[in-house]
Amino acid sequence: MALTRSTSARTISRLSLYRRLLLPWQTEGVERIYSHQLAQAAGVSAAQVRRDIMELGHSGTPNTGYEVRGLIADIAACIDAPEGQQVALVGVGNLGRAILSYFGSGRKRGLVIVAAFDVEPEKVDRVLLGCRCYRPERMSEVIGAEDISVGIIAVPAEAAQTAADQLTGAGVTGILNFAPVPIKVPPMVYVDHMDITVKLETVAYFARRRKG
Amino acid sequence: MALTRSTSARTISRLSLYRRLLLPWQTEGVERIYSHQLAQAAGVSAAQVRRDIMELGHSGTPNTGYEVRGLIADIAACIDAPEGQQVALVGVGNLGRAILSYFGSGRKRGLVIVAAFDVEPEKVDRVLLGCRCYRPERMSEVIGAEDISVGIIAVPAEAAQTAADQLTGAGVTGILNFAPVPIKVPPMVYVDHMDITVKLETVAYFARRRKG
Numbered sequence: 001m002a003l004t005r006s007t008s009a010r011t012i013s014r015l016s017l018y019r020r021l022l023l024p025w026q027t028e029g030v031e032r033i034y035s036h037q038l039a040q041a042a043g044v045s046a047a048q049v050r051r052d053i054m055e056l057g058h059s060g061t062p063n064t065g066y067e068v069r070g071l072i073a074d075i076a077a078c079i080d081a082p083e084g085q086q087v088a089l090v091g092v093g094n095l096g097r098a099i100l101s102y103f104g105s106g107r108k109r110g111l112v113i114v115a116a117f118d119v120e121p122e123k124v125d126r127v128l129l130g131c132r133c134y135r136p137e138r139m140s141e142v143i144g145a146e147d148i149s150v151g152i153i154a155v156p157a158e159a160a161q162t163a164a165d166q167l168t169g170a171g172v173t174g175i176l177n178f179a180p181v182p183i184k185v186p187p188m189v190y191v192d193h194m195d196i197t198v199k200l201e202t203v204a205y206f207a208r209r210r211k212g
Numbered sequence: 213m214a215l216t217r218s219t220s221a222r223t224i225s226r227l228s229l230y231r232r233l234l235l236p237w238q239t240e241g242v243e244r245i246y247s248h249q250l251a252q253a254a255g256v257s258a259a260q261v262r263r264d265i266m267e268l269g270h271s272g273t274p275n276t277g278y279e280v281r282g283l284i285a286d287i288a289a290c291i292d293a294p295e296g297q298q299v300a301l302v303g304v305g306n307l308g309r310a311i312l313s314y315f316g317s318g319r320k321r322g323l324v325i326v327a328a329f330d331v332e333p334e335k336v337d338r339v340l341l342g343c344r345c346y347r348p349e350r351m352s353e354v355i356g357a358e359d360i361s362v363g364i365i366a367v368p369a370e371a372a373q374t375a376a377d378q379l380t381g382a383g384v385t386g387i388l389n390f391a392p393v394p395i396k397v398p399p400m401v402y403v404d405h406m407d408i409t410v411k412l413e414t415v416a417y418f419a420r421r422r423k424g
Contacts, residue, residue, distance in 0.1 A: 094307070
């Protein structure tokens with residue numbers, strides 16, 4: 001695999017997207033695809049697709065199309081942990097439940113949420129959507145025992161920094177933050193932000209201009 | 213205001229983010245901020261902040277810092293609709309409820325979800341989190357009557373394209389898609405995608421590399 005320490009987050013995100021687009025084609029029995037087809041579905045240029053696949057080290061060539069099954073396998077070998085990877089969810093409100101329904105115990109492999117944390121007593125020590133919910137004070141213990149490396153923050157804005165501190169204190173090295181505030185983490189920790197407000201304001205801006 | 217038809221989605225997204233970062237400072241009584249402070253909070257370069265604010269047409273200068281209140285007002289004048297803007301939500305499951313709790317009737321102004329749509333009979337013709345829920349067949353009628361220009365898709369993957377067709381058929385010109393599949397829309401319609409899988413896989417990739 002040709003991916004290196006310098007591979008950017010944008011490249012990894014595009015490879016993840018390509019896989020998601022390729023999987024339904026594989027299910028439909030499509031054997032080969034061309035870079036321009038994948039590019040159109042992903043909303044990037046065909047040259048970008050070819051560069052990304054070259055960086056991935058996939059052996060196919062653009063001229064004859066890429067073999068769908070082999071490309072999916074090469075993407076998986078690069079971006080997935082072979083032994084799977086455990087995720088913790090902090091906050092089991094409506095958003096947390098939605099996230100659990102995607103990444104909870106229904107997943108057989110890959111990224112799986114194996115522990116949830118919430119301050120509300122009626123959620124603690126219960127199994128919610130197949131996932132055990134703990135009080136936040138047990139984060140270090142549970143994250144260590146379950147070998148969790150990724151945390152998802154789905155708490156209200158005012159609780160986000162505390163959740164981030166608890167996750168990183170417990171040894172998590174990557175955080176996806178859904179709370180509408182930035183969080184501070186140690187330099188070793190990778191953070192990304194799902195910013196619903198920013199996305200919706202941007203869509204609304206362009207929707208107005210196209211209404212005209 | 214200096215924003216033009218050619219202003220990019222990335223610029224609008226950064227301006228939206230700057231405002232979200234500025235609002236708590238305003239509340240705390242901070243009067244002026246420097247580009248490097250805003251840049252650090254937003255995770256971009258100070259030069260980028262200065263370019264964006266220049267493109268916005270804000271009259272402050274980087275040397276003395278920007279006036280927080282005036283900058284917020286100029287961003288609002290550029291990216292908000294003066295008369296507010298109405299949004300429709302399709303899908304009132306866990307994710308839809310989470311979105312409603314952010315952008316529902318609790319908001320006095322700006323972007324407000326004024327109508328929700330769901331196929332489940334027990335949700336239709338009820339008020340959920342302050343928002344009336346209709347059957348999807350009524351989308352054209354309701355979207356026209358409420359002057360809705362933005363749609364949010366929060367349905368399962370297999371229902372996303374139908375939701376997109378119904379929204380655009382009803383006259384919506386911007387869509388934020390939370391379903392984990394790409395949607396096809398007419399060229400006039402602006403679409404953005406909240407791709408939770410792609411974000412989480414990217415965070416997990418870098419979390420592993422930093423675990424050591």
